[in-house]
Amino acid sequence: MKREFIVTSEYSDRRIDSFLSDMNEDKSRSWIQKLFPEGRVLVNDNRCTSKKYIVKTGDTIAIELEDNDCEDNTNGIKALPKGEPISLDIVFEDDYYLVINKPKGLVVHPGNGNETGTLVNGLINYLGNSFLSEVEEVCDVERPGIVHRIDKDTTGLIVVAKRRESFISLSEQFRDHSITRRYTALVYNNFGEDEGVIDEPIGRDPRNRLRRKVNGIEPRKAVTHYKVIERLGIYNLIEASLETGRTHQIRVHMSYIGHPVVGDPVYGPRKDSLNAGGQMLHAGVLGFVTINGEYVEFSRDLPDRFKAVLKKIRINKG
Secondary structure, eight states: OEEEEEOOGGGTTSBHHHHHHHHTTTSOHHHHHHTTTTTOEEETTEEOOOTTOBOOTTOEEEEEOOTTOOSSSSSSSOOOOOOOOOOOOEEEEOSSEEEEEEOTTOOSSSBTTBOSSSHHHHHHHHHOHHHHHHHTTTSOTTSTTBSOOOOTTOEEEEEEEOSHHHHHHHHHHHHTTOSEEEEEEEEESOOSSSEEEEEOOEEEETTEEEEEEETOEEEEOOEEEEEEEEEETTEEEEEEEESSOOTTHHHHHHHHTTOOBTTOTTTSOSSOTTOOSSOOEEEEEEEEEOTTSOEEEEEOOOOHHHHHHHHHHHHHHO
């Protein structure tokens, strides 16, 4: 029996042992590393004995399981998430894709203490177990159909692959940086220019594994394009476009250049001066090419919470 994963852009350019550790959070790093000398790791159907191999987007990584690798959360592969009746704001759906407008507070997939109440739990409830069996060969068991993600308190569009073919197609587009992703963000401090590019690698923060930082541990290339939409005194409304898709990328990059996202409890000021209640970051535009070769693009307006904060700033400014 094998458990397979396809590397998405979020994990590209990392060591394979680090990648597998993230895919199997219930297992120790030492358990993962012992798989290599035992010949139980395959990369694109070829055995890999080096834990230092650098994975690339689109790679198929497999672990060969033994009889004592029980399928539970204590000694083996993670348990299947369960379906839960969670409301989904569906923007688009066909046989291959599901585009959802994610609200604030909804975690995309189980992990890190969020074992239930996630978007994935809602997807399983909505699509049924046939969805799991359709994508299980190409997805992490806790991330069925998930090709990318947005943070818990970030709102906006996310696409889910309902079929193996669409998962592979989307993975390739993320690898090639051809996916359209545009975010609206409210940030602190005025800009001297109207637009710019941040090209700084992002890795784990050595002092906190849940944080990311520029030139952190195992840094990977990260590129964010931004332009100012509206200047609001000490605040600026910007549009940010992702060329790569690293964890917390916009939040880390904007904080790095001195323009943290308003309401960001991790990378921004300790005091939320506007009582925003979470980062003012919205994934408003998402575009990709379908398996039929058609480019489709979706957009969603700012949520009411974001609009309320902007209204408060404009009134005070006026």
